[in-house]
Every structure is written in structure tokens, then in C-alpha cells.
Amino acid sequence: MSKAFKAIKVTDNVYWVGAIDWGIRDFHGYLTERGTTYNAFLVMADKITLIDTVKPPFQSELLGRISSVVDPRDIDYVVSNHAEMDHSGSLVGVIEAVQPEKVFASSMGCKHLQEHFHLDREIVAVKDGESLSLGNLGLTFLETRMLHWPDNMFSYMPEEKLLFSQDAFGMHLATSERFADEIDESLLEYEGSKYYANILLPMSALVTKLIKKVGELNLPIEIIACDHGPIWRQDLDKIIGWYAKWAEQKPTNKAVVVFDTMWFSTAKMAEAIAEGLMAGGAQPKLMPLKSNHRSNVATEILDAGALVVGSPTLNNNMYPTVADLLTYLKGLKPKNLVGAAFGSYGWSGEAVGQVRGMMEEMKIDLVDEGLRIKFVPNDDALKQCFDLGLRVAEKTRGLLEAA
Ligand SMILES: Cc1cc2nc3c(=O)[nH]c(=O)nc-3n(C[C@H](O)[C@H](O)[C@H](O)COP(=O)(O)O)c2cc1C
Ligand SMILES: [Fe+2]
Ligand SMILES: [Fe+2]
CATH class of the missing domain: 3.40.50.360 (Flavodoxin domain)
Known part of the structure; x- marks a missing residue:
């Protein structure tokens, strides 16, 4: 296990353990001029939980970062919020290395993961609104179907007021900074809009609905931990406001x-x-x-x-x-x-x-x-x-x- 990679603290209990892909320029037909990151998160609860994995070539980077906090074999649960390969590609390798007690995904996620990896173990399906106890902390799952695949879901941690938002609110941007408040705002707006335009635009009506639904749920959210680019821990209204604006597609001259x-x-x-x-x-x-x-x-x-x-x-x-x-x-x-x-x-x-x-x-x-x-x-x-x-x-x- 490489000792070169370190986890980054997001809160007292949550660490960023993802990978930085500085060199990628083609992301399924999208020119990623500034590279990207595959964010994964380690939750140090009574039940130690890994949220998402990374693209296959970065598996050892992920395991290295986890090892800087805890022995990967001590991980109890893995949650897969999205079955696309940039987040699930190293799931099989991680399951082998970690031997988790349980792996969770949405019902469509279970199906998609089986159709990708033809696994010989059970993935536990969680329902929209269902909560999972991690002992001292917990996760509530929120299905976000077709944003942008049928299986996507958010995982919300009430104790930390933290939303693991998967692809939503992300951007393809490789930086040494892990938090949006450390990065120039115009760069965030440009790369965020590029991500929206190229990935989420066809689902704009669902984005508008989702923003409304999350607003109505009235969940206190202080951190948005998305799966690409920087994590949002300040001015969340900024990225949410941008999404509302982009979803509207209001024309200009x-x-x-x-x-x-x-x-x-x-x-x-x-x-x-x-x-x-x-x-x-x-x-x-x-x-x-x-x-x-x-x-x-x-x-x-x-x-x-x-x-x-x-x-x-x-x-x-x-x-x-x-x-x-x-x-x-x-x-x-x-x-x-x-x-x-x-x-x-x-x-x-x-x-x-x-x-x-x-x-x-x-x-x-x-x-x-x-x-x-x-x-x-x-x-x-x-x-x-x-x-x-x-x-x-x-x-x-x-x-x-x-x-
Ligand atoms: C290999 C080649 C094939 C062409 N095939 C057609 C054709 O099938 N029908 C047509 O109207 N013009 C055809 N043209 C002519 C071009 O459309 C014409 O030269 C046009 O002015 C090129 O515009 P451009 O300068 O913007 O490239 C062809 C030109 C080339 C070089
Ligand atoms: Fe995706
Ligand atoms: Fe992704």
C-alpha cells in the first residue's frame, strides 16, 4: 500500500480519500481541459464506511489514502451511490481488499452493478428515504433517478449536515485544493457550467424538481461532498443557485x-x-x-x-x-x-x-x-x-x- 497518498479531513469524522486525475482530457467525449478528480469519502463512524470508489487505474491511490487513516480491512460498509465506472470501476478490487460486511446501493444501482461486474456477492438495496445506522452516525438515502443514470442516489449524513451528492454539483477540475472556497470563483462557475451543459442539461426538468424537493425536505446542509472536483463547505447557495439558473436555460442575446x-x-x-x-x-x-x-x-x-x-x-x-x-x-x-x-x-x-x-x-x-x-x-x-x-x-x- 503506497504511503505517498494522504487522506484530507473534511469534518472530524469524514475524510476525502479520492484520486486526482491530472492528465485526463477525454471523458466520454467531453474535453476535460483541466483534468478531474474521483472523490471517495471515508466515514469514521462506529461502522467505518466508504462512500464510492474511483476509476480502476486509481485503486491503489484510494487504498493508500484510506490507509493513512485506517487499515482498509477495518472498513465495515461500502456505499455505491452510482454504478458508472468512474465511481464503481475499482469496487471489485476494493471489495477484495476490504472484505466489507455489507455493500449498499439503490435498487437500480444493485442491478447496474451486477450488469457491470457480475458479482458473486449480494449488494444490499436501499430505498428512497431509508436510513442506515452507522452506530454513532447515520446515512439517509435519497434516490436521484436519471440524474444522470437510473441508479444515482445521494447519501445524507444528518449529524455532519453533509450531503454526498455524487455527480451532482460536481465539475471536472483537478486541483491541489479540495474545497471550493479555495478556488477562483469564475473558474468554478465556468467548469461547473461546462459539466452541467455536457452531462446534466438533458435532465434539466429533473434538476429543477430535485432542487425543489431538497428545499422542501428542509435538510440542514452545510457541506456538499460531490464526486468530481472541489467539495463545497461555504456559500452553498452559490452552486445551488447556479444549478437553478442553468436548469432554466434562460436565453441571452x-x-x-x-x-x-x-x-x-x-x-x-x-x-x-x-x-x-x-x-x-x-x-x-x-x-x-x-x-x-x-x-x-x-x-x-x-x-x-x-x-x-x-x-x-x-x-x-x-x-x-x-x-x-x-x-x-x-x-x-x-x-x-x-x-x-x-x-x-x-x-x-x-x-x-x-x-x-x-x-x-x-x-x-x-x-x-x-x-x-x-x-x-x-x-x-x-x-x-x-x-x-x-x-x-x-x-x-x-x-x-x-x-
Ligand atoms: C472532396 C470534396 C467533395 C465535395 N463534394 C461535394 C458534393 O457532393 N456536393 C457539392 O455541392 N459540393 C461538393 N464539394 C464542393 C464544396 O462544397 C465547395 O468547394 C464549397 O465551396 C466548400 O466550402 P468551404 O470552402 O467552406 O469548404 C466537394 C468538395 C470537396 C473538396
Ligand atoms: Fe456519472
Ligand atoms: Fe462521475
Whole structure:
């Protein structure tokens, strides 16, 4: 067991024993520019309890941190709040090393864990609202179905006023600091919004409901111990308020113009559209896909009012990176957007119609059927692009007035 890793005290009885993944850059299609952490927590109650584990390559880091407090074999209970591999991947190894008396999960969690690991031991299912005594301390479980998997649950510890919130309220951010109050607020808001936009956005209605439900339960909460990024022990209203705001998806006059291009005709169109947007009072943000990852586009769209998508035609199809983006965005189900499609083509020009079709499926309110320009745009064509920008700006104003 490595002696290099140390646990970090969260309260007198709770320790952070997770892992810091400084190097990860691709988290299932999400560009994790600042790495991430897999947080796990050791509760030093009469029944010593481990909350969650970590991604498989970090198992020895987890066990090392636990060992800095207690012999891992002294752990009585393991609680698995979520069956996704970043939290359960080393569960089998941990069970082997720890030999816990019991392992707990939600009923869907039990199913998912079996479907992942085909275990030869029982996982004890706990119900929504059920409490588990750890002797001097206790845990109450709160199912958070579909946030963001069917099995997710929170574990609440009343004695410490501490909510183990699993993926919720987390962010992909590797830092040496363990607490949000030690980290620059604008960085927290950006990485928090990126996490929300790329993971929780499709479940926004459930997020709103959950915030309401937790409010009604009136649980005193002083610490939110999430499973990625920093732990919140001050100003909890900040992260909860951000979640309420993001879940609303209230539009602004930001217009995200995203495109790819082979010979820069579609790029020229994008620039002229941006000029029209600005002239119309909108705030365009140009995001060429050669230099912007799909997950950063999703983040910018979170508070935008307009999405304008451009693609040249390549072999009778939209450009592959644009198809990638639209497939990704469609799954995230962004709301409250107006938009338009555009692109340059040579002879058959199918791309703009295909982009428009995808945007219609996404229920984006389009200004028209989209703008196609043959090969390199001349001044007239660029004026048409400028006018398209003006029309999108105008429609965005209408959206903001209605919101
Ligand atoms: C490999 C290749 C395949 C293409 N296939 C089509 C096509 O099937 N239909 C079409 O209308 N144009 C096609 N084009 C023409 C481009 O759409 C045209 O050059 C357009 O102006 C490119 O816009 P861009 O400068 O934004 O890349 C093709 C171009 C290339 C390089
Ligand atoms: Fe997850
Ligand atoms: Fe996670």
C-alpha cells in the first residue's frame, strides 16, 4: 500500500480519500481541459464506511489514502451511490481488499452493478428515504433517478449536515485544493457550467424538481461532498443557485456561430453573419470546429439565445465534424434557441438542408430554410449573410422579450 497518498479531513469524522486525475482530457467525449478528480469519502463512524470508489487505474491511490487513516480491512460498509465506472470501476478490487460486511446501493444501482461486474456477492438495496445506522452516525438515502443514470442516489449524513451528492454539483477540475472556497470563483462557475451543459442539461426538468424537493425536505446542509472536483463547505447557495439558473436555460442575446470549412468559403459566410448579428444587437461567438471542441460549444450554448450552424457539402453530405457536433448537441436537448443553417457548396449542396433538418429535430426556431452560397461568396453573397445575421438577431430579441 503506497504511503505517498494522504487522506484530507473534511469534518472530524469524514475524510476525502479520492484520486486526482491530472492528465485526463477525454471523458466520454467531453474535453476535460483541466483534468478531474474521483472523490471517495471515508466515514469514521462506529461502522467505518466508504462512500464510492474511483476509476480502476486509481485503486491503489484510494487504498493508500484510506490507509493513512485506517487499515482498509477495518472498513465495515461500502456505499455505491452510482454504478458508472468512474465511481464503481475499482469496487471489485476494493471489495477484495476490504472484505466489507455489507455493500449498499439503490435498487437500480444493485442491478447496474451486477450488469457491470457480475458479482458473486449480494449488494444490499436501499430505498428512497431509508436510513442506515452507522452506530454513532447515520446515512439517509435519497434516490436521484436519471440524474444522470437510473441508479444515482445521494447519501445524507444528518449529524455532519453533509450531503454526498455524487455527480451532482460536481465539475471536472483537478486541483491541489479540495474545497471550493479555495478556488477562483469564475473558474468554478465556468467548469461547473461546462459539466452541467455536457452531462446534466438533458435532465434539466429533473434538476429543477430535485432542487425543489431538497428545499422542501428542509435538510440542514452545510457541506456538499460531490464526486468530481472541489467539495463545497461555504456559500452553498452559490452552486445551488447556479444549478437553478442553468436548469432554466434562460436565453441571452449571445449567438453561437459554429461551423467547419474546407476552403474557407463557409468561414467567410460565418464572419459576415457575425457582422449582421452585431449590427442587430446580438453578441456573436464564432466557434470554428477546427479550434473548438464539441463540449466547449455545448458550454457556450447553455446561456445563448441563438445557434447558427454552417457546413460545406462534402460528397453529398454535411461535413463530418458538423455531423458530430449536431449528433452530440441533439442528445443534450438544449432549449430556448432560435437559429439558422448556412454553408458553401459546389454543385449539389445537400449540407445546408441536412443541417436544417437536424436543427428542426432539435426544435430550434429557425429564421428560414437556410442560406446556401455556391463556391466562393462574392459581395452580394456576403450581404445576404449579413442580412441573415440581422434576421437571427431580430428573432433573438423576440425570444428574449417572450422569455
Ligand atoms: C472532396 C470534396 C467533395 C465535395 N463534394 C461535394 C458534393 O457532393 N456536393 C457539392 O455541392 N459540393 C461538393 N464539394 C464542393 C464544396 O462544397 C465547395 O468547394 C464549397 O465551396 C466548400 O466550402 P468551404 O470552402 O467552406 O469548404 C466537394 C468538395 C470537396 C473538396
Ligand atoms: Fe456519472
Ligand atoms: Fe462521475
